Amino acid sequence: MLDLTDENIIHTYEIVLNELEHYANEMLQKPRIILGTKLDLPGTKDVLEQFRNENRDEIVIGVSSFSSEGLEEVKASFYTMVQSHARGGNTGVSDYTEPEDAP
Numbered sequence: 603m604l605d606l607t608d609e610n611i612i613h614t615y616e617i618v619l620n621e622l623e624h625y626a627n628e629m630l631q632k633p634r635i636i637l638g639t640k641l642d643l644p645g646t647k648d649v650l651e652q653f654r655n656e657n658r659d660e661i662v663i664g665v666s667s668f669s670s671e672g673l674e675e676v677k678a679s680f681y682t683m684v685q686s687h688a689r690g691g692n693t694g695v696s697d698y699t700e701p702e703d704a705p
């Protein structure tokens with residue numbers, strides 16, 4: 603989740619990715635959905651558009667907990683992601699292998 607009122611949102615996202623790389627690298631291989639928050643506030647739609655343009659390979663959804671905007675889209679996107687995983691799609695979370703049975 604990224605705050606759309608953050609004037610440095612693109613840099614903030616880079617910091618998040620950098621922290622994941624160093625402290626939870628396996629998370630980087632997993633699918634992600636980026637939520638831009640506070641979409642009810644002035645100027646945030648432009649920031650969302652700008653962020654999307656800078657991150658064209660990412661799923662980016664604008665949301666507001668105040669207006670509930672975007673929340674249905676979040677549900678649908680997560681559902682699609684889980685479905686894709688269930689079908690063994692290339693979601694990055696399908697690499698799990700069962701542990702071998704004890705002798």
Ligand SMILES: Nc1nc2c(ncn2[C@@H]2O[C@H](COP(=O)(O)OP(=O)(O)O)[C@@H](O)[C@H]2O)c(=O)[nH]1
Pocket residue numbers: 605639640641642643665666667668669
């Ligand atoms: N306008 C608006 N304010 C929000 C929204 N979500 C949270 N806030 C407010 O933003 C302030 C900080 O919350 P937030 O940035 O979400 O949490 P943080 O992760 O602790 O920075 C609180 O006063 C919340 O009430 C939103 O969707 N719209």
Ligand SMILES: [Mg+2]
Pocket residue numbers: 605
């Ligand atoms: Mg905040």
